[in-house]
Structure formats: C-alpha cells, structure tokens
Amino acid sequence: MKDGLRIGVLLGGTSAEREVSLKSGAAVSGALRELGYDVVDIDVGADLCARLRQERVELAFIALHGGTGEDGSVQGLLEVMGIPYTGSGVLASAVAMDKVFSKTLFERAGIKVPGYEVISSMDEKVKMPLPVVVKPSREGSSIGVFIVTQKEELKDALEAALEYEGPALVERYIKGKEVQIGVLGERALGGVEVRPTNEFYDYEAKYTAGKTQYILPPEMDERSYALAMEAGLAAHRALGCGGATRVDLLVDGNDIYALEVNTIPGMTETSLLPKIAALSGLDFKALLEEIVKDALAGRAGERKMK
Ligand SMILES: Nc1ncnc2c1ncn2[C@@H]1O[C@H](COP(=O)(O)OP(=O)(O)O)[C@@H](O)[C@H]1O
Ligand SMILES: [Mg+2]
Numbered sequence: 367m368k369d370g371l372r373i374g375v376l377l378g379g380t381s382a383e384r385e386v387s388l389k390s391g392a393a394v395s396g397a398l399r400e401l402g403y404d405v406v407d408i409d410v411g412a413d414l415c416a417r418l419r420q421e422r423v424e425l426a427f428i429a430l431h432g433g434t435g436e437d438g439s440v441q442g443l444l445e446v447m448g449i450p451y452t453g454s455g456v457l458a459s460a461v462a463m464d465k466v467f468s469k470t471l472f473e474r475a476g477i478k479v480p481g482y483e484v485i486s487s488m489d490e491k492v493k494m495p496l497p498v499v500v501k502p503s504r505e506g507s508s509i510g511v512f513i514v515t516q517k518e519e520l521k522d523a524l525e526a527a528l529e530y531e532g533p534a535l536v537e538r539y540i541k542g543k544e545v546q547i548g549v550l551g552e553r554a555l556g557g558v559e560v561r562p563t564n565e566f567y568d569y570e571a572k573y574t575a576g577k578t579q580y581i582l583p584p585e586m587d588e589r590s591y592a593l594a595m596e597a598g599l600a601a602h603r604a605l606g607c608g609g610a611t612r613v614d615l616l617v618d619g620n621d622i623y624a625l626e627v628n629t630i631p632g633m634t635e636t637s638l639l640p641k642i643a644a645l646s647g648l649d650f651k652a653l654l655e656e657i658v659k660d661a662l663a664g665r666a667g668e669r670k671m672k
Pocket of ligand 1: 480499501505506507508509511537538539540541544566567568614616625626
C-alpha cells in the first residue's frame with residue numbers, strides 16, 4: 367500500500383451536479399487505487415463527519431461539483447476535523463463561488479473583467495448599452511445565463527437570474543475567443559479553446575457530446591497564449607486558490623478578460639483539466655499524484671491571498 371495513506375474520495379453529494387461528481391469520483395478513485403493508495407469512496411451526505419472518522423480517512427480527495435462541496439462548506443468541516451484535503455481552502459472556495467466577489471478581487475489584482483453592474487432587485491435599472499450577458503452571481507454550468515440583444519428581453523433575463531441566490535450580474539457582452547486555462551498550484555499547465563456550435567457555451571453545449579469543439583492547445587499566437595496563461599494563473603492567485611483549477615477567459619484581440627475560476631474542475635479522464643494537463647506532460651495518474659502532493663504540503667502559502 368502506497369505510504370499506507372488512506373484517501374477518502376468525496377463524491378456524489380446532493381447538488382445539481384451529483385451525476386457529474388459520481389463520474390469524476392469514480393475516475394479519481396480507480397486511478398488512485400491503481401497507484402497503490404488505500405482508497406475509500408464516500409458519497410457525501412449529512413453523515414460525512416461520522417463516515418470520515420469511521421473510515422479513518424487521512425486525506426480527502428474532493429471530487430464534488432457545486433453546492434456545499436465546492437463553496438467552502440465541506441472544506442470547513444475538514445479543517446475542523448484536521449483532515450488535509452485537495453484543492454482550494456475555505457475562503458478561496460467561497461469567493462470563487464461568487465462572481466461578484468471574484469470580480470472585485472480580479473480587479474484588485476489588475477486582471478481585466480468585462481464591465482459590469484450588480485442588480486439586486488427589479489426596481490433597479492440597467493445603465494449599460496446592449497448587448498449584455500445576464501447571469502446569477504452564484505450558479506454554475508451556465509444555468510440562468512442569458513445573452514440579451516433586444517431591450518424587450520432584458521426584463522425576463524433579469525427576473526430569471528434573480529430567481530437564484532444572490533444578486534444578478536449584468537456584464538458587457540465580449541465577442542471573443544473562449545479559452546480555459548488549467549492551473550496546478552503555482553503554474554499554468556496550458557489551455558483549451560472552447561468553440562460551441564450554440565450561441566454561447568450554454569448548458570447544452572457543456573453537457574451534450576458533439577455540441578462543442580475543444581481545441582488543444584487554443585488556436586492563437588504564442589504570445590497571446592502566454593498572456594492567457596499568465597492571466598489564468600493571476601486569477602487563480604488573486605482568489606488564493608490551491609490545487610488544480612480551471613479558469614474561464616474571454617480573449618478579444620489583445621484584451622484578456624477573466625470570467626471565473628472553477629475550483630473543482632471535472633476529473634474524468636476525458637474532462638478538460640486532465641486533457642490540458644496531458645498537454646504539459648502530466649497523464650491522469652501523474653496529475654492526481656501532483657494534486658495529492660499539493661494537499662499534503664498544506665499549501666499554507668498558496669491559500670493566502672496574493
Ligand atoms: N461577458 C460575457 N461575454 C460573452 N460571453 C459570456 C460572458 N459571460 C459569460 N459568457 C458565456 O456564458 C458562459 C457561462 O458564463 P460563466 O460566467 O463562465 O458562468 P458559469 O459559472 O455558469 O460557467 C461562458 O462560458 C461564455 O460562453
Ligand atoms: Mg464558466
């Protein structure tokens with residue numbers, strides 16, 4: 367057994383992304399077993415604390431997507447229990463889950479973001495000219511995201527976005543190349559260009575095979591690619607993230623805009639982050655080893671805001 371380390375792979379959970387998490391978790395746990403770790407799968411529910419104790423988990427590999435697994439809650443429980451875990455800490459996880467807070471920190475770090483307004487109720491007026499993108503501040507998977515080009519559509523889009531937790535975000539529509547950068551600890555691994563056949567990278571484009579073309583590495587000149595990687599790493603650091611993240615960017619000529627940092631990217635062998643890691647010479651197992659190493663190192667430095 368590898369170093370005798372007992373790893374609990376946290377998967378499933380109760381968020382809308384449960385099914386995706388089960389797939390990530392199965393892939394992670396299978397590969398960790400093949401690497402020789404002593405692995406137990408834990409489907410996360412209200413009994414998480416008891417299960418972690420019962421199973422004598424020494425390190426938690428978090429393969430949860432969305433909800434309490436990604437917003438810092440599960441991370442907080444693990445902190446209290448003194449169990450090291452993969453990925454970002456409590457604060458970075460919570461901040462990354464909130465697009466308004468994230469933007470504030472991106473701006474503070476000198477990273478460009480699309481111009482935006484925060485709308486908390488239907489009584490407030492949008493001042494920005496169309497087209498705009500309306501989205502909830504704390505959702506993912508493009509849920510509740512609308513591109514508004516006609517004045518008549520704005521009210522419905524805002525009402526829909528306000529149905530979710532937190533205020534609505536209205537952003538200037540950026541017509542550009544969509545690029546995602548994979549970051550591991552203190553380095554950018556590379557990127558992927560996302561070319562949806564739909565109007566934008568919406569829910570269907572994300573989860574239906576064949577609806578989106580993924581280009582690895584992105585089709586852009588070397589200098590722009592280097593700048594995009596720099597921006598991705600800067601965004602990861604601005605939020606104080608740790609472990610492996612995937613940063614969503616929009617690139618319009620020389621302007622690179624940060625949209626968000628995904629703190630728990632999909633982890634099946636065909637997910638984007640593992641594909642990006644493969645570009646940089648890290649196969650799936652090597653990537654997992656790096657993530658485990660990062661978790662064991664405690665990442666005290668990385669988790670502090672840069
Ligand atoms: N300001 C914008 N300009 C153009 N497209 C955008 C903008 N914001 C979001 N999008 C599109 O919507 C998608 C989802 O937006 P994002 O902010 O990443 O939210 P989510 O957390 O749901 O992924 C993006 O991948 C992109 O295709
Ligand atoms: Mg996104």
